[in-house]
Amino acid sequence: MLRYVVLGLLGAEPRYGYELKAVFEAFLGGTWPLNIGQVYTTLTRLERDGLVVAEVVPQDQTPDRKVYALTEAGRAELAAWLGAVEVGPIRLRDEFFLRIAVRSLTDPIGASELIHAQRAAHLETLADLVVTQEDPGLHPSTTLLLEGAMLRVEADLRWLEVAESRLKMWPEP
């Protein structure tokens, strides 16, 4: 998936790894911090698969850059990904849900405490998102992404409410 976002960023404009890290994080509004090494591994793999090609651009003063651009295959792969629609059963692979659900399986009381803690964390997350979004320099796509994140967090907060009220009238296991 990182793969495809990188592909997408390169689709807009060729870039080199070091630059890509910054662009990526800015695009994600800082919600996906990236280890710089990961950028290079990803680029290497994309190159291995023939989706991108590199061109070394020498610099005076600073180290050389390896600027990556999409190949035809890369463009095709990106288009395929962009055109796909997520269908079928959603996968509840979210630690957040599962932790509370698993906990409620054997320890409903402890689950309640967890819910309170998680709510506090979520509210903080929400506040952070609001702050992040205040930056006027954000790309519109980034603003959109952040909005999605906020809607999700709000949904999760609502779920915590539901979970709590459910747990009160719970049959002991």
Add this chain to the structure above:
Amino acid sequence: MLRYVVLGLLGAEPRYGYELKAVFEAFLGGTWPLNIGQVYTTLTRLERDGLVVAEVVPQDQTPDRKVYALTEAGRAELAAWLGAVEVGPIRLRDEFFLRIAVRSLTDPIGASELIHAQRAAHLETLADLVVTQEDPGLHPSTTLLLEGAMLRVEADLRWLEVAESRLKMWPEP
């Protein structure tokens, strides 16, 4: 994460692999289909890490079962996971968001089409969830999980609305 859900299920009661697959899928309300092989790889890894121990229980008629139970270390690991709270920046590692955001980066018009298709898929998902939830035999935890999934899908639908209206007044790249 699968790791921990398995650990959690074993924490409630020792089980063998084949059984675990069914229990797992039932617990997740069918939102996380599991390849049976994956259960065994997961159990092998848990055993390697000393979190579970297996006991072979011979059957007449059917093949022997390897019943797994938590060790002390396993119980500790599970407790640690169950007690953790998700803090810090949420990671927007959702293909759903990213695909539309990346697409809006260079092709806002195409993004609109994608939004329509995705909305249809989401509505179907929502309908599926409703049907699934009608099963009276569901474990309360599962019902709760499904409710979370529904709240999320609803949030995502709302996001699609937002995305669409934003895209209409978009500066060409």
Add this chain to the structure above:
DNA sequence: CGACACATGTAACACGTTACATGATTTG
């Protein structure tokens, strides 16, 4: 001089995931 920005990379691991292999027993 030390810290930091610039720039690239590798080795190694964990985890989710699939495809494939094996074999007994029951059921249509």
Add this chain to the structure above:
DNA sequence: CAAATCATGTAACGTGTTACATGTGTCG
């Protein structure tokens, strides 16, 4: 007889992730 159920496993891959290595130029 074929298919399905019960039951366990392995080899292999892709991807995300980290820790570590290396080197130059600039700024305080």
